Amino acid sequence: MVVFPGSNCDADVLHVVQQVLGQEGRFVWHREEDLSGFDCVVLPGGFSYGDYLRPGAIARFSPVMRAVTAFAAAGGLVLGICNGFQVLLEAGLLPGAMLVNDSVQFRCLETWLRVENAATPFTVACRPGQVLRVPVAHHEGNYYADPATLAELEAQAQVVLRYVNQNGEETPEANPNGSARNIAGIINRYGNVLGLMPHPERCAEPILGNTDGRYLWNSLLSWVQQGGGRVV
Amino acid sequence: MSDRPWEEVGLTETEYEQITEILGRRPNELELGMFGVMWSEHCSYKSSRPVLRLFPYEAPWVLQGPGENAGVIAIGDGRAVVFKMESHNHPSAIEPFQGAATGVGGIVRDIFAMGARPIALLDSLRFGSLEDPRVRYLFSGVVGGISWYGNCIGVPTVGGEIYFDTAYATNPLVNVMCVGLLSEDKTARAVASGPGNKVMLVGARTGRDGIHGASFASEELGEDSLRRRPAVQVGDPFKEKLLIEACLELVDRGCLVGLQDLGAAGITSAASEMAGRAGTGMEIDVTLVPRREEGMTPYEVMISESQERMLAVPQPGREEEVAEILAKWDLEAAVIGQVTSDGMFRVRDAGRVVAEVPVEALAACPVIPREKARPAYLEEQATGAEEVPEPDDYGVALLNLLSSPTIAGKAWVWRQYDHMVQINTAVRPGAADAAVLRLKGSRQGLALTTDGNGRYTYLDPYTGGAIAVAEAARNLACCGARPLGVTDCLNFGHPGRPEIFWQFEEAVRGMAEACRALGVPVVSGNVSFYNESSGEAVYPTPVVGMVGLVEDMERPCTMAFTNDGDLVVLLGENTGELGGSEYLWLAAGRPGARPPRVDLAREKALVEVLVQAVGTGLLTAAHDCAEGGLAVALAECCLAGGRGARVKVTSSGSLAALLFGEGQGRAVVSLPEANWPRLEELCQGQGLSVQVLGRVGGGALEIKAGDRVLVQVPVEELRTRWEGAIPCLMS
Missing domain, CATH: 3.90.650.10 (PurM-like C-terminal domain)
Incomplete structure (x- = not known):
């Protein structure tokens, strides 16, 4: 769990990793530069550096991001949630950019996501087309990419999660932020760096009324446990 | 100075004479400014103090009642809950976005100043009719400001309530409650004890923003209130987030003797209160205060209300460690003075003494005896005023009620707030009468609510006050929580008007009696007078924030x-x-x-x-x-x-x-x-x-x-x- 100044979902992700999944995990301070020994690096949600300038625009210059880039290049698993996704975009580890939500307001609500690619380390425990209920909470989650990039993402099955309604239909109403093609999460071409706006750590325990996030966490866990490890 | 210098700082001639008597001389301009803010209604409670004594403050589980930055109640297993509510009405009437945002920032600092991690925010809001375009501007600005600040600092906004009534058209109410969680063995206190100990100013630099904010809060809004915009502070939630983490680390490592937030009246208030609680003195040199602009006078430095600052007294010999922790969080810290033993608050400017007043005197604003009179409107309410024709169609009447903004769904508001961060929100906004948070590692949960119907209180202040408490308790009980403690925000008009002060005392009497009947002590609170513009007061609006304990979260x-x-x-x-x-x-x-x-x-x-x-x-x-x-x-x-x-x-x-x-x-x-x-x-x-x-x-x-x-x-x-x-x- 990388901690930037202003990260605020770092402790939530650590709680899920340790208390819910029973795995080892620790915070990595943004000034650290060594990520050896980790199976997966999570860039959590929050407002790194206050989201000043643009979300993620300053965080990408953190020393730890050099290490994350190297970790990813070596095939390590990198998961960017919400602000973490924004940082991955700014760092160029994923294509495209985030615009302000089309409502021009912060949006914290339940969304339904359709698993478009269930063959990634982050979704192997899901059925293809499975609909998951996962909440979002962001002001800049309106995914944008030029038409060629979007076509490329679709062609390579890099769109992993898409906003849909409860019945799994891709509608404008189901899109909480105006994202191009209802995109909620994308993966890099090598299949080891996933960015998503929704928060799977917020729906991993029965007491919070929703455990759909477990499908994503369990995917990650089973991938690593089955020796999936590095994807190159 | 003019020949009526007290007027410039919002004091009366009598008060000026009392200050002269205490000092044995006339105060200089800086000293008078310090008295001006400390003796303002906002800081001194000089009108409300005798009435507030009506509240019950004690219960076996109360660890800290009013007097510290916030109240504390024990919930077992060495855990305690810290909570307080505060108003930010006047700033929000002038600059709704920053006014509401800095309201959030201020109350959150009160909570982590106690060493508690802030875990929830609730907002009790009152606006005029949404048909009015300026009210829509105020409403969206306030909600936007709360969203901007609260979301960034990672504290979920989980509840509250909103009423719309023309009584609040030009003077909205913005009351924010913050709740924190504490280990009983990791409590911080706002004391400056140990003469010789250093005093450090931590966090943001000091600027000219928020000069005279406390005095501004202590007068009614008028035609020229918009010109008071410079009295509204500007917030930086990112800095606040860093400050939370840094201060909690300082408390956790036991580096501190005392910690206090800077709010109304800035350094003057924080430093004198910390010394006052410890029975010590304090010496500050304004040239040591990091500034964000040049040419500030000692006066401006001493009463600036720049946000995101804390005053810390480190354990002797651990100043370096404190500075290192702050540097880790990219925050500045500067030693600006020291604790003394002589009971004086001494301000220096490059060594030269520019103000010297007894600490006690700043906190000892004499009570203003207020006249009370039952308002005439209460007699004028005709009997039978409740009689009204039956509706033609009860279904239509129900639909009309459901679309009245006070009753209608508030998702437009709470979907702008991150109400889930920290992953404790088991019962979300709109789902029940109160928000319920699980406590990690425990079967217990916390239920939180705010309530207060101004219309009831206008019609009968005693009953309105009692209902605010009773409804809050009912809301918690509907979630299975036993009520444990109350914080309140008392929003009224000008206390100098006998009918307003009568409403105030009656409402407090009603609240106090309800608290006694239900066995819930008041542990913290805030009074906001002068909620009127052009002679029209808002409805008298006591807002109750209540915290309850759910014993078994298996049964939501x-x-x-x-x-x-x-x-x-x-x-x-x-x-x-x-x-x-x-x-x-x-x-x-x-x-x-x-x-x-x-x-x-x-x-x-x-x-x-x-x-x-x-x-x-x-x-x-x-x-x-x-x-x-x-x-x-x-x-x-x-x-x-x-x-x-x-x-x-x-x-x-x-x-x-x-x-x-x-x-x-x-x-x-x-x-x-x-x-x-x-x-x-x-x-x-x-x-x-x-x-x-x-x-x-x-x-x-x-x-x-x-x-x-x-x-x-x-x-x-x-x-x-x-x-x-x-x-x-x-x-």
Whole structure:
């Protein structure tokens, strides 16, 4: 769990990793530069550096991001949630950019996501087309990419999660932020760096009324446990 | 200085003379400025202090009552809950976005100054009618400011309430409550003890923003209030987030003797209060204070209300460690002075003494005796003012109530707030009468609510005050929580007007009596006077923030009807009172003559029944009858559960009063039929009336009186009106 100044979902992700999944995990301070020994690096949600300038625009210059880039290049698993996704975009580890939500307001609500690619380390425990209920909470989650990039993402099955309604239909109403093609999460071409706006750590325990996030966490866990490890 | 120097700092001539007497000389300009802010109503409570003594402050579980930055109650296992509510009304009237944002920032600092991690925010808001374009600007600005600040610092905004009434058109109320969690062995105190200890200013640099904010809060709004915009502070939530983490690390490592936030009256207030609590003195050199602009005078430095600053007294010898922790969080820290033993507050400018006053004197503003008089309007309320024609169609009347902004769904507001971060929010905004947070690593949970109906209080301040407390307790009990403590925010007009001060004292008396009856102590609070513009005061509005403990989080209870066939039951009695109701306001455009009566013994019985019934898993839903009465309560249970209900009521009097009257001490609950005997027994044991109204089921809410169908509306139609009202007005 990388901690930037202003990260605020770092402790939530650590709680899920340790208390819910029973795995080892620790915070990595943004000034650290060594990520050896980790199976997966999570860039959590929050407002790194206050989201000043643009979300993620300053965080990408953190020393730890050099290490994350190297970790990813070596095939390590990198998961960017919400602000973490924004940082991955700014760092160029994923294509495209985030615009302000089309409502021009912060949006914290339940969304339904359709698993478009269930063959990634982050979704192997899901059925293809499975609909998951996962909440979002962001002001800049309106995914944008030029038409060629979007076509490329679709062609390579890099769109992993898409906003849909409860019945799994891709509608404008189901899109909480105006994202191009209802995109909620994308993966890099090598299949080891996933960015998503929704928060799977917020729906991993029965007491919070929703455990759909477990499908994503369990995917990650089973991938690593089955020796999936590095994807190159 | 002018020949009437006291006027420039908002004091009276008498007060100026008292200061001269204390000092044995005339105060210089800086000293007078320091007295001006410390003796302002906002900081000194000089009008309200004698009245506030009416509140009960004690209970075995209270660890800290009023006097520190916030109140603290123990919840077992070495854990404690810290909470307080504060107003930011005037700044929000002038600059709604920053006014509300810095309101959030200020109250959050009060909580982590105690060494507690802030875990929840609630907002109690009052605005004028949304038909008014300026009110829409204020409303969206305030909500936007809360969203911007609260979301960034990673503290979930989980609850609160909003009323819309023309009484608040130019003077909105923005009351923010923050709740924190503490280990009893990791408490920080706001004391500057140990003469010789260094005093450090931590966090943001000091600028010219917020000069005279405390005095601004201590006068009524007027024609030229917009020119007071420079008195409104500007917030930096990112810096606040860093400050939270850094201060909690300082407390956790035991580096500090004392910690205090800087709020109203800036360094002057924080430093003198810390010394005052410890019985010490304090010396500050303004040249050591890091500035964000050049050329600031000692006066400006001493009373600046720049945000995101804390005053810390490190353990002797650990100053370096403190500075290192702050540097880790990219924050500045500077030693600006030291604790002394002589009881004086001495300000230096590059060594030269520029102010020297006794610490005690700054805190010892004499009480202003206020006259009280029962307002004339209370006599003028005609008897029979509650009489109103029955509606042509009760279903239409219900739909109109559901689309009245005060009652309508507030998703437009809370979807702008991150209400889930920290992953504790087990019962979310809109799902139940209170928000419920799980406590990680425990079976327990916390239920949180705010309440306060200004219209009731206007009609009868004593009753309005008592109802605010009773309703808050009911809200917690509907979630199965036992009420443990109260914080309050008392929003009134100019205390110099006898009728306003009468309202204030009556409301506090009502609140105090309700707190005693329900066994809930007041542990912190805030008074906001001068809520008036151009001579028109807002409704007297006491807002109650209440915290309760859910013993077993395995049994959450919301207001959602969840199982077809469950019984729908009313706890308490229908009293058929329309006074003060939203129905009367919509139908006749008047508030009525008197609010619903409150019977505190019955309220207590209702709370007991609810806590036990939810705690033993008897109920599938519970929701108190509040604004809009029984019919709206039933509709809200249907809306939350996405299913209908068929109920039957009996009445010999007005059916409108039965359906829409806001009689107190009632709750709608649902339960499997098998649990009915146990619920009935529980109610008998407490002497509480209980009656079966009908059953959950179908796709519509149907209310019959005898064989006459009064209401027959599909749930989806209820939803369209209830959810659509505010978005429609705001688009």
